[in-house]
Structure formats: structure tokens, C-alpha cells
Amino acid sequence: MMRDPQLYDYSPLCDRPKITWPNGARVAFWVAPNIEYYEFDPPLNPGRRAWPKPHPDVVPYSHRDYGNRAGFFRMMEAMAKYNVRGSVSLNVAICQHHPELIKVCNELDWELFSHGIYNTRYTYTMSEAQERAMMKDVIDTIKDASGQDVAGWLAPALSYTTNTFELLAEFGIQYTCDLFHDDQPQPVNTKSGRLISVPYSLEMNDTVVLSMMGKSSRHYSDILKANFDQLYEEGAENGQVMCIPLHPFLIGQPHRIGNFAEVLDYITGHDDVWVTTGREIAAHYYEHHYDNVLASLTARRGS
Amino acid sequence: MAELSDDYLKYPNRGHGMDHDRYPWSQLHERPNVTWPNGARVALWVVTQLQWFPMDMKPAVPVPGAMARPYPDFWNYTLRDYGNRVGVYRIFKVLDKLGLKSSVAINSALAERHPFLIEQVNQRGWEVVANGLDMGHIIHGEMDREEEAAMIKGVLDSLRKLSGQPVRGWLSPIRSESFNTPDIAAANGIEYLCDWLNDDMPYAFETKSGTIHNLPHTMELDDQQVLVTLRHTEQEYVDQLKDQFDCLYAESAERGGRVMAINLNPWVTGQAYRIKALEEALSYISGHDGVWTATGAEILDAFKAQA
Numbered sequence: 295m296m297r298d299p300q301l302y303d304y305s306p307l308c309d310r311p312k313i314t315w316p317n318g319a320r321v322a323f324w325v326a327p328n329i330e331y332y333e334f335d336p337p338l339n340p341g342r343r344a345w346p347k348p349h350p351d352v353v354p355y356s357h358r359d360y361g362n363r364a365g366f367f368r369m370m371e372a373m374a375k376y377n378v379r380g381s382v383s384l385n386v387a388i389c390q391h392h393p394e395l396i397k398v399c400n401e402l403d404w405e406l407f408s409h410g411i412y413n414t415r416y417t418y419t420m421s422e423a424q425e426r427a428m429m430k431d432v433i434d435t436i437k438d439a440s441g442q443d444v445a446g447w448l449a450p451a452l453s454y455t456t457n458t459f460e461l462l463a464e465f466g467i468q469y470t471c472d473l474f475h476d477d478q479p480q481p482v483n484t485k486s487g488r489l490i491s492v493p494y495s496l497e498m499n500d501t502v503v504l505s506m507m508g509k510s511s512r513h514y515s516d517i518l519k520a521n522f523d524q525l526y527e528e529g530a531e532n533g534q535v536m537c538i539p540l541h542p543f544l545i546g547q548p549h550r551i552g553n554f555a556e557v558l559d560y561i562t563g564h565d566d567v568w569v570t571t572g573r574e575i576a577a578h579y580y581e582h583h584y585d586n587v588l589a590s591l592t593a594r595r596g597s
Numbered sequence: 598m599a600e601l602s603d604d605y606l607k608y609p610n611r612g613h614g615m616d617h618d619r620y621p622w623s624q625l626h627e628r629p630n631v632t633w634p635n636g637a638r639v640a641l642w643v644v645t646q647l648q649w650f651p652m653d654m655k656p657a658v659p660v661p662g663a664m665a666r667p668y669p670d671f672w673n674y675t676l677r678d679y680g681n682r683v684g685v686y687r688i689f690k691v692l693d694k695l696g697l698k699s700s701v702a703i704n705s706a707l708a709e710r711h712p713f714l715i716e717q718v719n720q721r722g723w724e725v726v727a728n729g730l731d732m733g734h735i736i737h738g739e740m741d742r743e744e745e746a747a748m749i750k751g752v753l754d755s756l757r758k759l760s761g762q763p764v765r766g767w768l769s770p771i772r773s774e775s776f777n778t779p780d781i782a783a784a785n786g787i788e789y790l791c792d793w794l795n796d797d798m799p800y801a802f803e804t805k806s807g808t809i810h811n812l813p814h815t816m817e818l819d820d821q822q823v824l825v826t827l828r829h830t831e832q833e834y835v836d837q838l839k840d841q842f843d844c845l846y847a848e849s850a851e852r853g854g855r856v857m858a859i860n861l862n863p864w865v866t867g868q869a870y871r872i873k874a875l876e877e878a879l880s881y882i883s884g885h886d887g888v889w890t891a892t893g894a895e896i897l898d899a900f901k902a903q904a
Contacts, residue, residue: 334617337605347658348738352774352792353816359615359795364625368844390611392622411608419601427606508827512836547817548797548844548857549837 301459301482302475302491303591311590313478313533313583319568320529321522322575323561326471326494327369327540328383328448329399331391332358333414341418342453358413358543362392365546370398372551376558381572383409383448383471383494383539386432389439396439405571406440407471408432410450417453425455429465445573448472448494463487469576477525477534479579481588490579492535492572497521499539504550511550518557526564535575536561619779620802620811630853631798633899637889638849639842640896641882642858643699644791644814645688646728647714648770649707650677654733657740660771661826662864663732677732677864681707681714684867689717691876695883697890699861702728702768702791705755715760724892726766726791727756735773746781753785766791766893768814780805789897797845798856799900810900812893815858817841820865820875831874838878846885856896857882 315322334355336344345351373380382399384406389396399406410417410432417425433444447462448471462470463484470482471494482489496502498521503509509517518538525534538557545554562569610616633640652674654664662677664670692699701718703725708715718725729736730752736745749767756764767782768791779790783804790802791814802811816822818841823829829837838859845855859879861867866875882888891899 331616333610334615339605340601347773350738350774350776353772353794356793356795357816359793363623363795364797367624367626387608387611390613391615393613394624411611415605415608420605421601424601424603424606431606508829510827510829510833510837511840512833547841548848549817549841552840552844 296456301473302480303483303595305476305480305591305594310478310532311583311587312531313579315533315568316578317568318566320533320566321525322533322535322568322570322578323522324381324535324570324572324575325373325378325538325540326383326448326572327366327380327542328409329366329388329395329542330358330361330385330409330413331387333412336412336414339416339418342416342451344414361541361543361546362388362395365542365544366395366398368546368548368551369540369542369554370402372555372558374402375555376562378558378562378569379571380404381446382406384436385409385411385413385450386435386439387412389435393439400440405445405573406436406442407446407448407572408436408444408467409448413451416451417449417455417458420455422455422457422461425457425461429461433465445469445576446471446492459489460484460486463489468580469572471537471572477536478532479535479575479583481584481591488584490576490584492537492575492579494537494539494572495521496539498537500544501541504544511553514550515553515557519560522561526566529566537572618803620800623800625797626852628798631900631903633854633889635889636887638854638887639845639882639885640854640856640889640891640899641697642812642856642891642893642896643692643697643879644726644768644858644860644893645685645699645701646768646860646862647681647685647701647703647707648677648728648732648862649681649704649710650674650732651706654731656733656735658735658737658771658773660732660735661821662862680862680864680867681711684863684865685714687867687869687872688861688863688875689721691872691879693721695876695879697879697883698723698892700724700726700766700893702726702766703756704728704731704770705752706731708756708759712759719760719762724766724894725756725760725762725764726768726893727752727764727787728768729770732770735770736775736778737773738775740775742775742777742781745775745777749778749781750785753787765789765897766812768792772814772816779809783807783809789893791893799897801904810897812896813856813858815860818858819860819862821862824865824871831871835874835878839881842882842885846887849887
């Protein structure tokens with residue numbers, strides 16, 4: 295085992311190249327709904343069991359199913375009201391189980407990026423050939439369902455092998471959401487191709503804040519606003535990224551959606567915010583900043 | 598580490614709809630609007646949960662609120678029992694004051710120990726919902742089918758005899774089911790389940806003994822979940838109930854009647870320092886026009902009449 299992921303170089307916040315966004319925006323703001331399918335009776339992966347209890351585990355299964363039946367529509371309406379397009383972290387089996395949801399995403403010009411096949415199929419213990427086959431399945435399925443070339447990746451249920459990032463670069467994936475070390479995009483070290491991380495925040499993730507940390511809906515709104523305020527302030531010096539990762543089964547609950555809509559109202563009400571998608575952030579970064587940042591990191595490595 | 602079989606990359610249920618046959622895939626906003634009696638907008642379904650946590654309980658799967666200390670665990674036994682002696686009567690008093698009904702989901706072993714509780718429910722004309730045997734007997738996926746069938750039948754026989762009610766609803770302890778539970782419940786005359794958390798409205802649920810329904814019971818608004826598991830403040834609990842109601846009430850203007858379920862555990866909300874918080878939330882909700890206080894069975898009947 296490695297003691298360090300060896301995926302990126304050290305780059306201190308106080309001494310790094312300046313990042314700019316279109317129209318002088320201070321913060322690139324994107325919302326990433328996880329549209330997921332959890333299986334009722336999935337096979338066992340040696341690295342992780344899918345459900346805590348013997349199958350069927352009706353409570354967590356049905357709680358997640360709520361997201362597709364009821365929560366998605368509420369979340370989508372709130373986002374559409376504030377002209378926020380989603381960048382969807384997609385379990386691509388949704389394209390088969392619930393194509394009606396994909397149709398809505400396509401109509402709203404949302405981005406679809408990869409979150410694996412099912413959220414109950416983990417990458418742990420996959421051979422390189424198996425992981426490559428899974429990635430090809432994802433890329434082909436999203437292309438068929440939307441016409442989109444997949445640009446982004448969030449590993450299914452955040453499960454990996456040590457080959458994952460190398461394979462992403464090989465497949466031409468533009469950005470990964472799997473690294474949480476920064477509030478700006480960063481180059482990821484791969485042997486072939488090129489790859490960057492785009493900030494997808496676990497700290498802002500509704501599952502982490504509401505379920506794991508157990509905060510209330512109104513407290514979550516305060517957290518999101520405070521995070522935005524700080525990045526907006528810092529963004530005057532050096533452009534920042536704020537992502538809100540969502541799960542419709544949580545944020546689409548009746549007692550949460552109104553508070554979340556208020557957060558969107560607050561953030562999109564600021565002048566210097568670029569309301570965008572993961573794909574657009576990555577594209578802008580490659581075009582304007584990637585080479586410069588890479589040169590800076592290389593120079594620091596040599597010093 | 599072990600090699601992963603290539604079967605792990607096969608997905609036999611990857612097709613349109615659900616990966617089981619209990620209910621068809623359906624989005625809430627695409628269904629026809631439902632109308633409640635007298636044009637009500639929100640059916641308020643209060644469920645009071647009366648449970649017995651035996652001091653020698655050894656549940657097959659973890660149970661929130663179970664004995665947690667070395668035997669004899671008087672700490673946890675007596676604190677749960679507080680709900681059935683004290684807390685429940687504070688809750689009933691608030692409901693009576695506001696003119697609200699409750700479905701009462703009760704363990705059959707508790708009903709047998711204290712038939713007085715059933716009398717209190719019957720006096721008010723409220724509904725008894727079966728909530729299993731006791732909190733040490735949890736249904737789970739590896740449970741023997743015959744053992745489960747005998748237990749469910751025993752629970753229903755007991756509650757029907759004690760209450761004189763048909764007992765049409767089933768709520769599994771900690772909502773834990775096996776693959777067989779819906780079939781066994783339906784075969785024993787159960788008309789609705791409360792275990793599945795995937796909707797805001799009743800929906801049809803298929804079993805080997807015909808179509809029954811699942812009613813939108815709640816974990817998100819369960820007092821134990823919010824106040825004990827997630828450790829929210831009482832004010833946050835009240836805010837959550839109000840926010841839930843505001844959203845459903847607003848939606849009902851365009852999308853038809855909604856159900857708001859509130860699940861109460863008397864050992865939690867019936868504490869002296871919490872009961873006013875519950876009263877505040879229930880006063881807010883019931884103070885709106887078009888709120889229908891209903892039992893699960895009444896909601897089911899109104900729903901089925903127009904399905």
C-alpha cells in the first residue's frame with residue numbers, strides 16, 4: 295500500500311497562480327444531484343456489503359427510492375426556478391430503470407457524468423479489465439441516453455482501485471470529483487493523458503451534513519450560505535469553486551426543499567457568481583489555466 | 598484479496614421500472630390528484646407508537662432504543678417504560694385538547710400486559726395498528742418463514758381479540774421486513790403496510806394474497822430519529838414539522854391532497870421538557886383550514902374510494 299495517493303502536488307493557498315472565471319466571476323457555482331439506483335438484492339462485493347441488515351433492508355432501500363419517485367421533481371423545480379442546471383452524478387442503470395428522469399435532464403440541458411452502474415456495485419477488488427469494462431459500459435450508456443460524451447467521474451459510492459485514475463485518463467475523462475483536497479481545480483498526476491480534479495465538496499454534501507453529521511435542514515442552509523460567503527470573499531483575489539452535491543431522497547423531502555430553494559435564491563442573487571456545470575468549469579480551466587498551473591507546480595517541485 | 602467474479606458485472610434486473618415486483622415505478626407528480634373528505638388539503642396522520650423493550654431482549658438485528666448496558670439494564674428498560682406510563686398520557690392530552698386523532702401502533706405483548714392502553718385507544722374511537730410482538734422480536738431477511746408467519750398471526754389474533762378492532766394496518770418493529778412479510782401480512786387480513794418510506798401518498802402494493810397498500814409513514818419526522826438519533830434540538834424538531842407541513846400544504850393547492858405523517862414515541866416526545874414543543878407544532882398545523890385529522894384506515898378508505 296502507498297502512504298500517499300501520489301495524485302497531486304503540494305500547492306499552498308497563499309502562493310499559487312490566480313484563477314479567473316468568465317466575466318470576472320469570483321465563484322464558479324455548480325450543483326451536482328446524485329441520481330442513483332440502489333438495488334433491492336445486490337450481489338456481495340468482498341470490499342463492502344451494500345446494506346447493513348440481511349436483505350431486504352426495506353428502510354434504506356425505500357428511503358432512497360423516495361428520491362426518484364418524489365424528491366427529484368421537487369429538487370428539479372427549485373433548481374429550474376433559479377436557472378441552475380444540474381451536473382448529474384448518475385448511476386447509469388437509471389437510464390434503463392427510470393428513463394423518464396433522464397428525459398427531464400436532457401430537456402433542461404443538464405450534464406450527465408458518471409457515478410458507475412448502480413450505487414450498490416462497488417469498484418473494490420475489480421481487476422483492471424473489469425474496471426475498464428465497467429467504465430466503457432458507463433460511457434456508452436450515457437452516450438446512448440443523452441448524446442453526451444462523459445466528461446466527469448465520481449466513482450460509484452466512492453469506491454476505487456489503485457488503477458482508477460489512470461484508467462480515467464486513458465478513457466479521456468476530463469475531470470474527477472473524487473478528490474477533496476482543494477477549493478480550486480487541480481491537475482491530477484497520471485502517466486498518460488491529462489486529468490484534473492474539480493471540487494465536489496463532501497463538506498457541502500447533503501448526505502454527509504444531514505445524515506452523517508445529523509444537522510437539521512435549516513442548519514444545512516446556514517452552512518451552505520457561510521461557505522459561499524467565505525469563497526465569495528476569497529474569490530475577489532483568486533477564483534474559487536463551490537459545489538453543492540445533492541441526493542433527491544434527502545433534499546427533495548418536503549421539510550427541506552423550501553430551505554434549499556432559499557439558498558439558491560441567496561447564492562444566485564450575487565453579481566459575481568458563475569452559475570455553471572462541472573463540464574464547463576473543467577473546459578474553462580483547461581483552456582485558460584491548466585498549462586500555467588502545471589508549469590508552476592513543476593517549478594515548485596524543482597526548487 | 599479475493600478475485601471478483603465476472604458475474605458482478607452482470608445486471609439481470611437492469612430494465613424499465615423497479616428491480617422487484619412489489620409496486621410499479623411511478624412519480625408522485627404524474628399521478629391524478631387525490632381529494633380528501635370535505636375538500637381537505639392535508640390528511641394529518643399522527644401515529645403514536647407504544648412499544649415494550651424487554652430487559653432480556655436479544656434482537657437479531659440492532660434496534661435503536663434497545664438495552665445497551667450490562668444486564669440488568671434498568672437505565673434503558675425503565676426509560677422506555679416511562680413512555681407507556683407517563684409520556685403517552687401527555688401526548689393524548691395534547692391531542693385531545695387540539696381535537697386530533699391518532700393511530701396507535703402497539704406491540705401485542707405490551708397490549709397484553711396493559712389492556713388499559715387499548716381501552717384508552719378505544720374510548721377515543723382511534724385505530725389500533727399492529728406493531729409486532731415486542732422490540733426484541735425483529736423480522737429480518739434471514740428469519741424462518743414459518744416462524745415469521747406464526748408470529749404475525751399471533752400478534753394479529755391477540756390485538757384483534759383485545760381491541761375488538763379489525764386491525765387493518767401493520768408497522769413492523771423498526772420497519773424491518775423479510776422478503777415474505779408483505780405476503781404473510783396480507784394473508785392475515787392486513788390491508789396496509791407502513792414500512793416503506795418511498796412516497797408521500799398511499800400506493801398499491803402487490804402480495805401473493807392480492808393487492809394491499811403502503812401508507813406514507815415517516816422516518817424523517819420520527820421523534821426518535823430527529824431528537825435521539827440525530828440529536829436535534831426541540832426547536833429544530835418543531836421547525837422541521839412546520840417546514841414539512843408548509844411544503845405539503847402549498848403543493849396541495851395544485852397537486853391534490855397530501856398526507857403528513859408524524860410518528861411519536863412517548864418515551865421521547867412525552868418527556869416533560871418536550872411536550873410543549875409537540876403542542877406548538879401540532880397547534881400550528883391544525884390551525885390551518887383544510888387539515889383533516891385522520892387515522893391510517895380512514896386515509897386508506899378515502900384513497901381507495903377514488904383510485
